[in-house]
Amino acid sequence: MTDTLTTPEPSLQPETPLKKVFIKTYGCQMNVYDSSRMADALAADGYRTTEVMEEANLVLLNTCHIREKAADKVYSALGRLRDMKKARQAKGEEFMIGVTGCVAQAEGEEIIRREPGVDVVIGPQTYHRLPDALKKARTGRRVVDTDYAVEDKFEHLPDPTKIPGKRRSVTAFLTVQEGCDKFCTFCVVPYTRGSEVSRPLSQIVDEVKRLADSGVREITLLGQNVNGWHGESRNGAPMGLGDLLYELAEIPGLARLRYTTSHPRDMDDRLIEAHRDLRVLMPYLHLPVQSGSDRILKAMNRRHKAADYLALIERIRAARPDIALSGDFIVGFPGETEEDFADTMALVEKVGYAQAFSFKYSTRPGTPGAELDNQVDEEVKSERLARLQELLLRQQHDFARSLVGQTMDILLEKPGRMEGQVIGKSPWLQSVNVDAKSLQIGDIIKVRITDTGPNSLFAEVAPG
Ligand code: SAH
Numbered sequence: 001m002t003d004t005l006t007t008p009e010p011s012l013q014p015e016t017p018l019k020k021v022f023i024k025t026y027g028c029q030m031n032v033y034d035s036s037r038m039a040d041a042l043a044a045d046g047y048r049t050t051e052v053m054e055e056a057n058l059v060l061l062n063t064c065h066i067r068e069k070a071a072d073k074v075y076s077a078l079g080r081l082r083d084m085k086k087a088r089q090a091k092g093e094e095f096m097i098g099v100t101g102c103v104a105q106a107e108g109e110e111i112i113r114r115e116p117g118v119d120v121v122i123g124p125q126t127y128h129r130l131p132d133a134l135k136k137a138r139t140g141r142r143v144v145d146t147d148y149a150v151e152d153k154f155e156h157l158p159d160p161t162k163i164p165g166k167r168r169s170v171t172a173f174l175t176v177q178e179g180c181d182k183f184c185t186f187c188v189v190p191y192t193r194g195s196e197v198s199r200p201l202s203q204i205v206d207e208v209k210r211l212a213d214s215g216v217r218e219i220t221l222l223g224q225n226v227n228g229w230h231g232e233s234r235n236g237a238p239m240g241l242g243d244l245l246y247e248l249a250e251i252p253g254l255a256r257l258r259y260t261t262s263h264p265r266d267m268d269d270r271l272i273e274a275h276r277d278l279r280v281l282m283p284y285l286h287l288p289v290q291s292g293s294d295r296i297l298k299a300m301n302r303r304h305k306a307a308d309y310l311a312l313i314e315r316i317r318a319a320r321p322d323i324a325l326s327g328d329f330i331v332g333f334p335g336e337t338e339e340d341f342a343d344t345m346a347l348v349e350k351v352g353y354a355q356a357f358s359f360k361y362s363t364r365p366g367t368p369g370a371e372l373d374n375q376v377d378e379e380v381k382s383e384r385l386a387r388l389q390e391l392l393l394r395q396q397h398d399f400a401r402s403l404v405g406q407t408m409d410i411l412l413e414k415p416g417r418m419e420g421q422v423i424g425k426s427p428w429l430q431s432v433n434v435d436a437k438s439l440q441i442g443d444i445i446k447v448r449i450t451d452t453g454p455n456s457l458f459a460e461v462a463p464g
Pocket residue numbers: 066067186187188189224225261262263288290328329330359360361362363364
């Protein structure tokens with residue numbers, strides 16, 4: 001860290017005239033949540049968000065380090081911003097550049113060295129100190145702050161429902177857990193996000209209540225290892241994510257709950273019971289397995305076998321028969337043979353995914369996987385990925401088609417592209433286009449699915 005920063009108390013009264021911040025978010029939903037909280041922190045400093053980079057006085061790149069390509073994007077974006085900064089400064093306008101998120105955490109000072117235009121580099125645990133860092137940077141001192149702050153950043157951020165001019169949505173993300181202690185051998189997250197920390201129950205309940213009071217109907221609880229969340233009840237009893245869901249299900253106004261991302265090893269009985277008992281908990285679960293080969297799972301340090309995963313899925317489906325599954329897969333992990341890959345394909349066939357994300361293994365410096373010498377050829381990886389994606393896409397379409405003719409509840413989220421059309425969300429996280437003029441955003445209505453599109457469903461309002 002270059003400079004020591006103090007933590008400002010959240011205040012919503014701007015001391016300076018309005019400035020504009022443009023935030024570009026890369027990576028996972030936790031970064032989406034962090035971007036919105038950074039905007040909250042900056043609102044207290046007189047910033048309003050803008051969707052137009054050219055009119056911003058501050059551009060923040062909230063970055064992702066998960067694969068090489070993700071990290072590379074940051075440096076090419078910074079190159080373009082450097083020119084924009086010169087042009088704006090020549091006009092006498094303030095234009096600052098900040099790098100936040102996981103590349104900031106992983107590369108810190110290196111970013112400042114490589115990119116002279118960058119004013120501040122702030123890690124995921126210290127972004128509540130952004131206003132102070134900017135103040136320092138305005139005096140010509142570039143700031144790198146990638147500490148794991150001793151104080152809890154959430155305690156130092158303003159109430160997200162009280163931000164002037166903040167766009168309201170009927171869905172929201174809420175980080176309940178951060179960091180990861182699992183150390184899968186391919187993954188940078190334990191290094192960029194640190195060890196597992198759970199936010200306390202009272203903080204989460206308060207934030208959910210505030211969001212529900214301000215009109216949010218659906219909340220997705222987030223964590224790199226969200227089902228590793230643990231806390232204490234008001235009378236000191238230990239709680240897990242299942243218990244937390246039972247508690248949040250009672251909050252008036254909240255209609256839907258989801259959570260992501262889970263690790264198979266942390267799917268305990270209580271959480272499965274929550275899927276059985278809670279109607280507000282949507283029947284959709286993102287449960288990455290990464291590979292179907294026990295040999296590769298072991299090399300990845302996933303610490304479960306393919307059969308354990310399949311047995312788990314069976315238990316979850318027994319508890320909630322309409323649950324749909326989603327997953328993540330990596331192809332071409334070092335040492336992966338055609339036989340290992342066939343095991344992955346077989347597992348996918350057995351599970352039947354409603355949605356899935358699949359990636360070619362990307363070597364990440366500093367992770368144990370990078371040390372392995374039996375790396376798989378790029379061409380082989382590409383060819384396997386294509387085969388896997390074809391299967392996954394077919395399953396996704398089969399699932400969507402199985403819903404045609406069915407009646408379901410959708411949460412109306414936003415106006416559609418066509419006049420009179422509204423876009424809602426199905427319980428299984430699909431976008432649903434419905435034609436109707438007198439519908440209210442935020443309502444949950446019954447529709448009948450009439451057709452499927454490439455990435456969405458079409459529906460009509462169900463009678464009665
Ligand atoms: N905590 C989550 C995943 C976080 S990263 C979990 O354990 O499931 C999101 C996904 O990125 C991972 O599930 C994995 O499929 C993928 N990923 C992570 N590191 C990768 C790497 N080095 N190369 C390719 N894909 C990777």
